[in-house]
Amino acid sequence: MDFNFSEEQLQLQDAITRFVQGDYDFEHHRKVVASADGWDRKAWQGLADLGVLAMIVPEDQGGLGYGPIETQLALQATGPALLAEPLLTSGVIATALVRDFAQEPVRSELLGELATGGRILVLAHQEAKARGDVAVVDTTAKADGDGVVLNGAKAVIYHAAAADELLVSAREGDGVSLFRVAKDTAGLTLRSYATIDGQRAAEVLLSNVKVPASARLGAAGQALPAIERALDIGLAAVTAEAVGIMEATVNATGEYLKTRQQFGQPIGRFQALQHRMADMLLHLEQARSMSYLAAMDCQNPDDDARRKTLSAAKVTIGQACRFIAQQSVQLHGGMGMTDELNVSHWFKRLLAIELSFGDTDLHLERFAKLSQRAALEAAAA
Incomplete structure (x- = not known):
């Protein structure tokens, strides 16, 4: 399967990465979450100016007409910045719900305002x-x-x-x-x-x-299927956010092991710690693959197939979130839990992602039930 992205997709991800690295660094994040509002309206408008909020808005409504793959790239790029703005809730879930369920002329009115950041819906x-x-x-x-x-x-x-x-x-x-x-x-x-x-x-x-x-x-009386489909698009997007955060966490941990000295040498030379880093990388790559699969299947009209794929992705992502976050904090030692270190903030976000959209246990149970149903249907056919 071809996992290569187009030049346009990579340019979009690069533009978003440069934006968050330049205008939304770790210190800015800490100031935003400590503010009275808890989010930055200027940063929200910056996302709109980049076209991030218009990604899944159809072109005939003033948007870019992109799909889940571009959404995945965007959320993966913004993940390490820990945006406090409602990108997932308004820019993805609510926008998808309006796009796919609202009727005219309300649909056009709302999509136009959502794309420009002029209206926030949750x-x-x-x-x-x-x-x-x-x-x-x-x-x-x-x-x-x-x-x-x-x-x-x-x-x-x-x-x-x-x-x-x-x-x-x-x-x-x-x-x-x-x-x-x-x-x-x-x-x-x-x-x-x-x-x-x-x-x-x-x-x-x-x-x-x-x-x-x-x-x-x-x-x-017809909203429930549309709500579930919009939440599934959001679930696929949050798996991409998790991958972005986990990748940053693994990289930061690897750099720390190269610089932290003990017994006259970097602790990264100790074989036991190298094994733990290898396990973290394994979980990261498994999570990345399942995030790709979730993005490709999150709009599948076959409800059972879509749910099964997304539950499998959420289980894999949830397990990776916990493992990578916990290992990173342990390998950093006591400083891994301090507020001054971004690793502790990534740890908390990964924990929240594992619990959101249904936790790992819920999706494991749902996957098992859907697999059993598919097996029974195949046997009866």
Whole structure:
């Protein structure tokens, strides 16, 4: 299989890499996450100017018309910078959801604003009891005169406080619908907090939140499959982010072993530590391969095949995240846990990625069930 990228794809990745290395270095990251907002609007506009936010917006809507491969290259390039901006949540997941599910003229309006960074949308779908199950939606939507009333709660919604609007999923009749809800809507409460990886998330509480019927995005009761497909695109993208961070972590650890002296020589000469570095590289390359596979299959119309591939990728990536992060900290010694060293920040982000979009155990179980179902269907055929 050809894993070579086109010249245009490599130029895109190179431009993003130069941007984050020049304008979003480690010290800038620390200042951003310590700020009141927890993200940098100037950096967000810089991403828009580079075309990063327009990557998956169709060309007829003012975008670049790219797909998952370009998204993978972009997230891999931004990964080591630990961007606190809503690139994954708004620039990938929400944009894909609007692109594939919204109806005109709302679709064109939102895509144009998303591409230029003028509007930030965040999907508020996850609920506390769901534990990674996309189909669990207890938030309700009930008709009330000329509008709809929403009641419920969403849990750990990344970048909710930075969003102009939330895309709130709610059970309406026998299906699930999606509604645009502005942050200042009466009855909507955000409890924002910092997460372990330096990002910002929020609990979203909806108490008799009334929105007009026109706030419904797409067809009534038909949103769940579109939400799952958008989250699968996001899952593939976050695997690429993880690969970028793991690669930076492995490189930083290798450099440290070359310079740290003990018993009169660099500790990288000790065979036991060389074996551990080799194991880290093995996990990295396995994760890279599965990230490629996730990118190529994340838009597969065959639901079971897509889910099986993405679960396999998430298991491999999750195991690699934990192994590489833990080994890196151990090989750095006590300083590996200090706030002044980027390795400790990469460690925390990798831990958060392993737990996001369903943790390793959940995806291992899903992969096993899908494999068993496929085997039974093949035997019955």
